[in-house]
Amino acid sequence: MKIKGLLFDLDGVIVTTEHNHFVAWKRTADELGVPFTERENELLKGISRIDSLKMILNLGNVFISDSEFDALLKSKNEFYLDSIQSLNQSDLLPGVFDLLIKAKFQGIKLGVGSSSKNANFILGLLGISDFFDVVIDGNGVSDPKPHPEVFLNGASFFGLAPTECIVFEDAASGIQAAKAGGFFDIGVGNPEVKELATKYYNDLTEFRLEDYG
Template structure:
């Protein structure tokens, strides 16, 4: 029986990808090369440091560990400045409504995000109170597809992994759900999120009925 819903943040609850892209592009440009939106897609669900390693490799740039820490900090400062623009009502369509609906139905909710700024974003949106637990990049040591962030989310709300549903827009996130023995709902394109139990275009297309239909799948 499903008892909890675990949500990724970017691309599921809110679209901050554009801010990540702008901040990474600014960093790449400062190092003398460009960074494309196509490359940015490959960073979905990937930690900040792992993202930086990928970008430096794309640009053919080598940096020491100390220099990489400074670059990651700089990118984050630009990103945090940008996300201060986020206001209540900027959630992705249906996200707030679905969160309210499942909480009223008695489901536990947790956030499972690689972002270290998840708290800032939820506060700016005014929806922190819709989550029973927040597990973010400050709470985990392994990036998706490692299931750590979701396993900690299930533990935080007192349910077993096989009583949890993960909502994810990234392939790495779906793989993390599978690795954790959890149900998965892909947010996006079925041809991309092929391993998800079901795929919907957005939380506006989710319902309690669809949530319950997952229970027919054995985990």
């Protein structure tokens, strides 16, 4: 198989901002007087910002107006953006930087397909924006993963068929999106997707581009 494009999910593949989300949701829950620990945080994994806030309100039996709801969504994102300010290249997950350099050198197209609306901002903090030919984030996509739209947009930007691209994902919904789009899907860094993914690596240091050239 000749691979000509690589599409990366952001959170959990390139960098981990899970803890930053936890800190931001904790601040939000504190403001609402809802007890919130790592255990409640587990319930929010993989769900949208809106549904996460609904979950916290349910947990505390708190009822608020639509405008308060919107204000809380906004302040959660501000808390999150505050907490990620200190991200830098040392926060890249193992193997990411070397793979980007190697792939770029070989003329392979590189893209990010993430549901995060902050994807471009985070890539900037990490100092790797210039590697990517395209960044498709939560702002430009109408159907979230497991719908393949985010990755299909990436492949079409590359001018490549999905079968010529690898998708790296840590979440089941992302692996499903890749499969639905006809991509070669690789699971990374989350043992829970080991069975589902066509290939699985603990981290990107284990991935050898040569094996897919």
